[in-house]
Amino acid sequence: MECFDCSEQGHRAASVAICQDCGAALCGEHVTAVEHLPHRVAGMGRATPPAPARRMTCHTCRRARRLA
Ligand SMILES: [Zn+2]
Numbered sequence: 001m002e003c004f005d006c007s008e009q010g011h012r013a014a015s016v017a018i019c020q021d022c023g024a025a026l027c028g029e030h031v032t033a034v035e036h037l038p039h040r041v042a043g044m045g046r047a048t049p050p051a052p053a054r055r056m057t058c059h060t061c062r063r064a065r066r067l068a
């Protein structure tokens with residue numbers, strides 16, 4: 001697949017990831033990996049916090065999320 005954002009700007013680039021919010025294919029320049037902490041599990045005995053998960057998102061969705 002090709003990057004959606006690049007094709008909108010009139011050039012072509014191979015996609016490396018898919019935005020998990022809008023489903024657009026994205027090149028390395030247009031994708032952002034955001035840390036996404038899973039909900040804390042209530043309970044005792046957990047010494048280390050869970051590792052953050054990763055979400056791939058496009059710049060448009062990232063901006064929308066920040067404004068929300
Ligand atoms: Zn791109």
Ligand SMILES: [Zn+2]
Nearest residue numbers: 019022058061
């Ligand atoms: Zn998106």
